[in-house]
Amino acid sequence: MTSANRDPSSFAIYTVENDCQDCYKCVRGCPVKAIKVENGHAQEIADSCIICGRCVEICPVGAKRVRDDVTPVKELLRSGRPVYVSLAPSWVGEFAGVSPSQIVQAIKALGFREVGETALGAQEVSASLARFLRHAGPGLYLSTACPSTVEYVIRYLPHLSNCLTPVASPLLAHCRILRKHMDPEGAMVFFGPCIAKKEEADTHKELLDGALTFQDLKNWFEEEGVDPRSFKDNSPRFFPLDAEEGNHYPIEGGMIETIKASGDFSHVRFLTVSGIYSIKKALDAADPSKLTSPVFIECLTCPGGCINGPGSSKDRDGLSRWVDVKEFAGPLDKAAGRTETVVVAEAYVPEIPATGDITEKQITQALFTVGKRSKEDELNCGGCGYDTCRAFARALVLGRAEDCMCVSYMRKKAHKKANAMLRSMPSGVVIADQDLQIVECNERFATFMGTEIQSLYQVSDGLKGAQLNKIAPAFAHLMSGVLETDQDVHYDHFRVGDKLFEITVFSIEPHFTVGAVVLDVTRREIRRDQIAHRADQVIKKNLATVQEIACRLGEHMADTEILLREIAEGYGSEGDMHEENK
Ligand code: SF4
Ligand code: SF4
Ligand code: SF4
Incomplete structure (x- = not known):
């Protein structure tokens, strides 16, 4: 018997691509790794599959299916x-x-x-x-x-x-x-x-x-x-x-x-x-x-x-x-004494799935692409669905796997990206747990909190584990409120001592993790006050002139005054204000 070169389009097992949730459980469970992941979706490799049905049994969303042969059998009956x-x-x-x-x-x-x-x-x-x-x-x-x-x-x-x-x-x-x-x-x-x-x-x-x-x-x-x-x-x-x-x-x-x-x-x-x-x-x-x-x-x-x-x-x-x-x-x-009534002989010949030769160099290169540069980097955690990092690297070379399947690689990559973003953000960012201990914060946040905290940031692993109550009691108060209520809050102007902050506090994991994005707007507000003050002076001066002209012309005085006052107020009283005494 031979089943070489199976037709994948009519193979006994298939995957409903749109239902696949990229969990790789089928890859993990497949005893011969006859599953290829492409564009995040798992597909069985017909020529490598032993049709054990394990993937169908373990797929948590039922994306792996068994070919429907009921319809053709019904047609047979109808014939x-x-x-x-x-x-x-x-x-x-x-x-x-x-x-x-x-x-x-x-x-x-x-x-x-x-x-x-x-x-x-x-x-x-x-x-x-x-x-x-x-x-x-x-x-x-x-x-x-x-x-x-x-x-x-x-x-x-x-x-x-x-x-x-x-x-x-x-x-x-x-x-x-x-x-x-x-x-x-x-x-x-x-x-x-x-x-x-x-x-x-x-x-x-x-x-x-x-x-x-x-x-x-x-x-x-x-x-x-x-x-x-x-x-x-x-x-x-x-x-x-x-x-x-x-x-x-x-x-x-x-x-x-x-x-x-x-x-x-x-x-x-x-x-x-x-x-x-x-x-x-x-x-x-x-x-x-x-x-x-x-x-x-x-x-x-x-x-x-x-x-x-x-x-x-x-x-x-x-x-x-x-x-x-x-x-x-x-x-x-x-x-006892039973003998065959029909010929039951059958011959079996090897049908080795074609995989081509893979060199050690290709495996090393594939390992490199997922950040495995030394033996210690090879965790063999199985998160990708393969038993070892090398088996995963082989699958990468064969085009059966994608680098994003390596959990540790993706975690590190995500961490690096997040760190780069945190570093380059103009705002301060702080994330705290339910005990208001700092989980993560960027240097900008530490800078906003003053030179002492900034120095501490440099020497203490980015303030990880520090008590927010001690570092920024006013923010700690806000964040504890959000932890309790699970309701995000935003203030355009939040006063801490002589500084004004624009702050958004948001829930990350309800009642467990909370984050805040903070921007020091003190200078911006001072400039706004100064502009408003100058505009007021100009208005007053202009008003006198306008009144004089209006008296002479007898018209437009009221309109001009209203207009100029609106401009002055717009600069002087924009946004809400929340005061917090240290
Ligand atoms: S187990 Fe199911 S959902 Fe998960 S990757 Fe496989 S086919 Fe997709
Ligand atoms: S039927 Fe068995 S061998 Fe085939 S892909 Fe599923 S788990 Fe792998
Ligand atoms: S054990 Fe029986 S049911 Fe299971 S694959 Fe073999 S023949 Fe089929």
Whole structure:
């Protein structure tokens, strides 16, 4: 099978760009970093993705979505072709209290011809594996039931591709079984908890026409008003027959139980690993050549197995699902003596995502662009979504990341910008906390407070932590009021001793942080007074002249006086005045 050169426009997972909030949670959570951030928006890289669905599950705003395949399946049904269903065995955990007969009738009520159990395919897979392992020599053997794990191995551990057992997945095996029994014109659709099955449908169009999730099925039932529990629990069963031990597959260890139940495998070491991070831990550094006996690992990308797959609804806990599957799955004794009825062989070849060669120099340069100039600068804090600064630098070189994703770099940059602005502002700025301790202030503010405070500013880390009450009691009073009321205040003229300030006090974090912008307007006001005084003298002088002229001319005197008085008042009494005695 091959899925090289996937078409990103029709890939199984996509991002709604406008909904993406640039939080990088998906980058952090993606086990293979198959997410590219461009212009602040996260997009999956189709050729690198292992379709584990983790990003869809963790995106806090639902911007990561699973491709809608319901519409094309509905079209298939409308086309008149008989459509058959392969139903994943975890359905019992998803539809609690619904019997096999009821789920079959409910699905058929949507227009499907027949419903078969994917577990039938699982039984064939176990039979094939049992035959394969019976004579296996020392080495590593990896299960291939989980398409997401297979994607991980062929893309990221290509040297272990030959350890993948040459067996198809239960779904593809089931497709082959059903195609022997169904109408030759029929189409086939999967319903289950797995998003990775969409990739199987995309790459095996000759076998499978679509893969939908349990969530899709639930929504569809709701739309059509179909309630599985409303059907009588009577005869209709699965097509062409019910599965048996294959129903153990959706829980971790289930596959191994069915293999062991089919014979003596005492020469094989069996191990179950579920969850992609556990798989990475087990396999990333594994060296199969060191193994002295056959080791078979059942690998499932979803923690606990398919019952917790990303396409299942979140309304039931994992334990309840596990109990339901265990109770339904029944005895394993049918596994003994089971043989394959269809060909389940499958070959797996490496498909390494193209990344090109990255030199050490490129990485160093990329680190430099985000202010990492020495080993100590590499915090490896994970804020960018990558585990290490070097991994982030690699992503920068590959064009998968942007420098603004580095939190420490952006914080430093913002700090530098803020400091530069504070330094160059003509106004004084002070920020204080709820205890009126100075958090930040600029030198201009210290200068306004007098030479003593200005000297203190130079020697005391910019007055950080100083009590505003002691440094500027009048301002402290105003700022404490704003902390209390959370209402901004502004005064054109705020008198402190012989100085006049224009001041705005504003809330930054209600009741916790407050800021003030202060401008010393004393000189400006003195000049204004002087101008007003001179204008008054001119007015008086002119008035006498005007009165004389007006007396002579007998007109315009009153108008001129009013006009000149208005000018004088405009200079002399502009703005409000707030007095504060020191
Ligand atoms: S998790 Fe990813 S897709 Fe979702 S909002 Fe955050 S960055 Fe965007
Ligand atoms: S589906 Fe998995 S591998 Fe693909 S982008 Fe999402 S988290 Fe990464
Ligand atoms: S564990 Fe099951 S549901 Fe999860 S990705 Fe693998 S096959 Fe799909």
